[in-house]
Structures are given as structure tokens and as C-alpha cells.
Amino acid sequence: MSYSRGPPCISGGSSTAYRHEFDSFYEINYPQIQLAMNQHRCGIDIEFPPEAFQHLEARHGEAPRKVILSSVNAQIVSNEFLVRFQTWTLVPWNRSDTYIEELAKDCYLYSICAHDRIPGLRDEITLTNLIISRVRQLEAGENCQTRTFQCPYCYMDYMVDAKDLGEREFAVITTKWVNLGAGEESPDAKWRSHEDQYIDRRELDQTADHRRGIRADFENQAELSLEDLTADNERKLFSTRKRQGVTRAPDGCVWRWSGTTRWYLDPTKSNPSIWERWL
Structure with a gap:
């Protein structure tokens, strides 16, 4: 597979695209969801299966051994497009305090979704506070049962964990499950809930299945x-x-190197990336 036109997920910078991380170039545009859902509904192979959205990238930070790895998997469940994102952040133990300070200072870089910093959202469930709490528990040697949270504004479940990787380093793991809707002709409330920071909550509440677990829906068929x-x-x-x-x-x-501090895992020939065709 050739990436002569650039890495497989160069961001087009669209203001309406779904971006799962501030510093990742990976994005999903609504027409891509439509193509995948049309293939699913019609049964005609147009080379846009959910497997084509699979993606894995690694970024190496300036700090020694600080590495961020991010993966994406998608599937269609009950005629809706669900995506699972997981991000690992590898941090040296001797930089744990600096990492916590960065979280507090640059919290906009670590938002789990567009609503993470909305005034009135409980502080204890914002991503930065969950990470800080989990790292402090890890430092204290406390056992912690990870919980699954749901954004009250958009169709997303998420969880935060941390793992001791020995004397030199630890890792923070964030996982989220996102429902991007049914890919109809016009974007539905589930897609729009991710892009509109102040969408009317009553519009979401009209859909009863918002209370269902997106994580459970995804994992039951993964x-x-x-x-x-x-x-x-x-x-x-x-x-x-x-x-x-x-x-x-x-x-x-x-691994294919982007020329800076970013690498992409080369997809298999059986599951080519949508990004090479889309760009």
C-alpha cells in the first residue's frame, strides 16, 4: 500500500468533522458515515465497510519516553454506526507531577468530547479530573474499580484507567464508545450531538435509547x-x-513515519484504510 499522498488520516480541518483527540489528525466526516451505512443497508460493496475506519497511530512527545498511542475500531449495531476509541499515554514516573500540571494547565487538550468543559458539568467526571484522580490512586497503590460514564449531552460512554508498568513508567488509558448515528440523508440528532456544544438537551431526551449503554451495545458484538x-x-x-x-x-x-514525531500502523491489504481513497 502506498501513502504517496500523505499519511492515511491527514485531517482536512473540517469544522463539521468528528475529531476524537485534539492532537490527532484522524477525523470522520458525515459523508463517510453515509457511505458505510449505505453499503450496510444495500449490501453492495462500495469499499466502505466499518473495517475501513480502523486506525492506529503513535506519537512520541518531547519528554523522554512519553508516547501516545491511539486506536480506532468501528462497527454497525442496530443500524447505527458505533466507534470505539482507545488512547494510551505512557509517562515516566519521574515526570508524573509535571504530567498532572500539564493536565490542569492545558485541559482543553484533554477533553473527552465537546461538552467536557461546559459550566455545570460535575467536576469529578471531566476527563482531566478523572485522570488526575486515577494517577494519584496509582501512586498511592490503591486498587480502583474503573467506572463507565456517559456524557449527559452527546451519545458517548467513556472510562479512564491507569496502569503501573514498573519502576520507570506508568500509562493512562482512556476508552470511549461513540454513536455517530444512522447515516441518513440529513445528519440526525446523534451525529449533531457531538458537534454542537450547546445542543438543546430536550432534543436528545426525546430519544429514549440515549439511556442505553453505548459501550454495552458495541462490546456485545465486537x-x-x-x-x-x-x-x-x-x-x-x-x-x-x-x-x-x-x-x-x-x-x-x-509503521509508516509521517516525518515528524508521528507514526501510523500500516493497515493490512484485506482492510485498506478509507483515508487513502478519501484524500
């Missing part, structure tokens, strides 16, 4: 379980990546 995904992402976090066009790592991963 080919790759959350446990297996998490274990696989942890392995890829430590995969070998070099500052060269292509790195064929000993673990079998093939």
Missing part, C-alpha cells in the same frame, strides 16, 4: 473484546518505531 484490544495496544505501545519511511518491527508491526 470481534475484538475490550480486554484483547487493551492488551494488544499495550504491546504496540512498546513496538519499535524508527525515524525512517517504514519500520518493520520485530513484533510484526509495520
Whole structure:
């Protein structure tokens, strides 16, 4: 597979696209959802299956050994397009206080969705506060049962965890499950709930199934379980990546370097990326 036109997920910078991370170039545009849903409903292969939205990237920070790895998986459940995002942040133990300070200072970089900083949202369920709390519990050696939260404004479930990886470093893991709607001719309330920071809450409440668990809907039909995904992402976090066009790592991963501090996992030929066709 050739990326002569750039990495597989260069952002077009669209103001209406769904972006799961501030610093990621990966984005999903509504016409892509429409194409995937049309293929699902009509049964005609137009090369836009949910597998084509699969994506994995790694970013190396300026701090020694600070690595961010982000994965994307999608599937169609009950005629709606659901996506699971998981992000690992590897942080040296000797930089834990600095990391906490960065979270508090640059909280806009770490929002879980457009509503994370809305006045009135309970402070304890904002992403930055959940991360800080979980890291402090990890430092204290406390066992913590991870909880699944739901944004009260958009169709998303999310959870935060942290893992001790030995004397040198720890990792923060955030996972979220997003319902991007049915891909009809006009964007429905579920798609619009993610892009409109102040959407009328009453419009969402008219849809009774907003109270259903998006995580449960996704995981009940996922080919790759959350446990297996998490274990696989942890392995890829430590995969070998070099500052060269292509790195064929000993673990079998093939990484393509973007030329800066960003690498993309080369998709298999059986599951080509939508981004190469879209750009």
C-alpha cells in the first residue's frame, strides 16, 4: 500500500468533522458515515465497510519516553454506526507531577468530547479530573474499580484507567464508545450531538435509547473484546518505531513515519484504510 499522498488520516480541518483527540489528525466526516451505512443497508460493496475506519497511530512527545498511542475500531449495531476509541499515554514516573500540571494547565487538550468543559458539568467526571484522580490512586497503590460514564449531552460512554508498568513508567488509558448515528440523508440528532456544544438537551431526551449503554451495545458484538484490544495496544505501545519511511518491527508491526514525531500502523491489504481513497 502506498501513502504517496500523505499519511492515511491527514485531517482536512473540517469544522463539521468528528475529531476524537485534539492532537490527532484522524477525523470522520458525515459523508463517510453515509457511505458505510449505505453499503450496510444495500449490501453492495462500495469499499466502505466499518473495517475501513480502523486506525492506529503513535506519537512520541518531547519528554523522554512519553508516547501516545491511539486506536480506532468501528462497527454497525442496530443500524447505527458505533466507534470505539482507545488512547494510551505512557509517562515516566519521574515526570508524573509535571504530567498532572500539564493536565490542569492545558485541559482543553484533554477533553473527552465537546461538552467536557461546559459550566455545570460535575467536576469529578471531566476527563482531566478523572485522570488526575486515577494517577494519584496509582501512586498511592490503591486498587480502583474503573467506572463507565456517559456524557449527559452527546451519545458517548467513556472510562479512564491507569496502569503501573514498573519502576520507570506508568500509562493512562482512556476508552470511549461513540454513536455517530444512522447515516441518513440529513445528519440526525446523534451525529449533531457531538458537534454542537450547546445542543438543546430536550432534543436528545426525546430519544429514549440515549439511556442505553453505548459501550454495552458495541462490546456485545465486537470481534475484538475490550480486554484483547487493551492488551494488544499495550504491546504496540512498546513496538519499535524508527525515524525512517517504514519500520518493520520485530513484533510484526509495520509503521509508516509521517516525518515528524508521528507514526501510523500500516493497515493490512484485506482492510485498506478509507483515508487513502478519501484524500
